[in-house]
Amino acid sequence: MREPSPDKQEAILATALTLFTERGFAGTPTSLISKEAGVATGTLFFYFRTKEDLIDTLYRRVKSEAAQAMCQGLDKEKTAKDKLRRLGKNAAGWGIQNPAKLKFMEQFAYSPFVSTSAHEEGMSHFLFLEDLVRDGIRNGEIRDVDPSGLFCIMASALSGLIAHALLTDDPAEREKIIGNGLDFIWFGMKA
Amino acid sequence: MREPSPDKQEAILATALTLFTERGFAGTPTSLISKEAGVATGTLFFYFRTKEDLIDTLYRRVKSEAAQAMCQGLDKEKTAKDKLRRLGKNAAGWGIQNPAKLKFMEQFAYSPFVSTSAHEEGMSHFLFLEDLVRDGIRNGEIRDVDPSGLFCIMASALSGLIAHALLTDDPAEREKIIGNGLDFIWFGMKA
DNA sequence: CACCATATTGACTGACTAGTCAATTTACGC
DNA sequence: GCGTAAATTGACTAGTCAGTCAATATGGTG
Structure with a gap:
């Protein structure tokens, strides 16, 4: 077994918060979020079903x-x-x-x-x-x-x-x- | 000669207002605005240089x-x-x-x-x-x-x-x- | 150590979109 | 009615982006 890493999820959320604040929602592609969070595209979608889900969670x-x-x-x-x-x-x-x-x-x-x-x-x-x-x-x-x-x-x-x-x-x-x-x-x- | 038609410009602005209110800014493609306003894509960009220009004008x-x-x-x-x-x-x-x-x-x-x-x-x-x-x-x-x-x-x-x-x-x-x-x-x- | 469920990766896809442009229509002055 | 300059068209392009998936890495368990 292997447990989900809270670290990565937190990194994604924190990065998303900063980027959304700076660039607005539509101006922040998921690819940029994952890149800045030091994580692959797929990982973001492993923790959050969709971009909207990420936003909702953050909100x-x-x-x-x-x-x-x-x-x-x-x-x-x-x-x-x-x-x-x-x-x-x-x-x-x-x-x-x-x-x-x-x-x-x-x-x-x-x-x-x-x-x-x-x-x-x-x-x-x-x-x-x-x-x-x-x-x-x-x-x-x-x-x-x-x-x-x-x-x-x-x-x-x-x-x-x-x-x-x-x-x-x-x-x-x-x-x-x-x-x-x-x-x-x-x-x-x-x- | 031929004068710019205020009608079309108004139609575009009015349609954009409604759609933006209903669907948000990023959720409203220019193609939809022109379609609903009964106007071709190109006409929208004849009256407004960019989508942002349209938003600004409306605002x-x-x-x-x-x-x-x-x-x-x-x-x-x-x-x-x-x-x-x-x-x-x-x-x-x-x-x-x-x-x-x-x-x-x-x-x-x-x-x-x-x-x-x-x-x-x-x-x-x-x-x-x-x-x-x-x-x-x-x-x-x-x-x-x-x-x-x-x-x-x-x-x-x-x-x-x-x-x-x-x-x-x-x-x-x-x-x-x-x-x-x-x-x-x-x-x-x-x- | 070996096994295996799970986390992670990133190249890829399908859908979509802002904006272009060559062709066509329109209406105005002569 | 003719010429013309501007308005209008819509198929098209170049690029972007959310989300997928087959392959791979990881770490806990027995």
């Missing part, structure tokens, strides 16, 4: 990693306000530390290449956020409007905020941008 | 149309608050009336297929918005934080809001979602 992974990063220490916070602020800081921190993964998510979130099921699985990681908003409304911290709408705008605003924070290299400047942005979001939501 | 058009729609009646409003609300309503209205164009813009805003110059031209239509925010800060209506950051978050939030409003078919429901969303944005910005 699922990155999305789930992002979701996990966002939850970090969330249960330590008591109020909805503090939870949301922690969440925002986590998200911004992860985005700034992982610009390639962020760009990948942005670039392909709307892409027809990513299967519907991957999209749905991607969203499922963030459903707990809606509950968070719901709780905040119940105890009067958050304005009483449709929670899914609130959540949707909040997510977009956060994504715009991170994109804007990435424009500067100065960490202090970034901190300030993120602080102001999170204020914006909180003032928009609070009761 | 510029849609972006400029959107910008124009957003400005409608903006100078009628006096306060920054009213201007922003009018702007938001215009944007939401246009997006809801033109879902295909909106989807096209969303889908390709981050795409590497759209040239950098087209991106820049696209943004230039919206620079006046930053001035609007700046004015609001100067007369104390809007919180005194970096205007470009504020503008950036505002734009993202607005885009998320429209996407969410498009999920329902009920016009009254939509009106409510948009109203709530614009409240969110305004509470986030006001001094």
Whole structure:
């Protein structure tokens, strides 16, 4: 017997992430991915049935990693306000530390290449956020409007905020941008 | 002599918009575009040097149309608050009336297929918005934080809001979602 | 060591696609 | 109606790319 090598699969995924981010999806042939990953064409198709399968796997992974990063220490916070602020800081921190993964998510979130099921699985990681908003409304911290709408705008605003924070290299400047942005979001939501 | 036919060029652009929205950019061969537009392959390349040129032209058009729609009646409003609300309503209205164009813009805003110059031209239509925010800060209506950051978050939030409003078919429901969303944005910005 | 299931290879294929061009049609001025 | 310059055509080309497969290397097991 011989076991599948996690190394090669990881190499393929990592290389694909970089190349997709730099050259876009359609601009990155599988031949280039395998070449850069130091692997034969056939090996790529041994680990991933199709190119689409590779993309999907990558998308699922990155999305789930992002979701996990966002939850970090969330249960330590008591109020909805503090939870949301922690969440925002986590998200911004992860985005700034992982610009390639962020760009990948942005670039392909709307892409027809990513299967519907991957999209749905991607969203499922963030459903707990809606509950968070719901709780905040119940105890009067958050304005009483449709929670899914609130959540949707909040997510977009956060994504715009991170994109804007990435424009500067100065960490202090970034901190300030993120602080102001999170204020914006909180003032928009609070009761 | 013989003049270029605006009809054919328009047909190509309109067909391309629909197909790109439905099938994505890479998934839409030029042969299909010309076929659906009722035109020969060569005609497409008579009006557009390359496929990229076609995309760019379409992107510029849609972006400029959107910008124009957003400005409608903006100078009628006096306060920054009213201007922003009018702007938001215009944007939401246009997006809801033109879902295909909106989807096209969303889908390709981050795409590497759209040239950098087209991106820049696209943004230039919206620079006046930053001035609007700046004015609001100067007369104390809007919180005194970096205007470009504020503008950036505002734009993202607005885009998320429209996407969410498009999920329902009920016009009254939509009106409510948009109203709530614009409240969110305004509470986030006001001094 | 010998066996064998599995991982890995890379040349190859079939399908597809952006863009070309020589031939043909069109419509306008004279 | 004739000449002409530009518009339109579509078969064709040169190249690319996802995915295959027969051959080979690898490493665990008995």
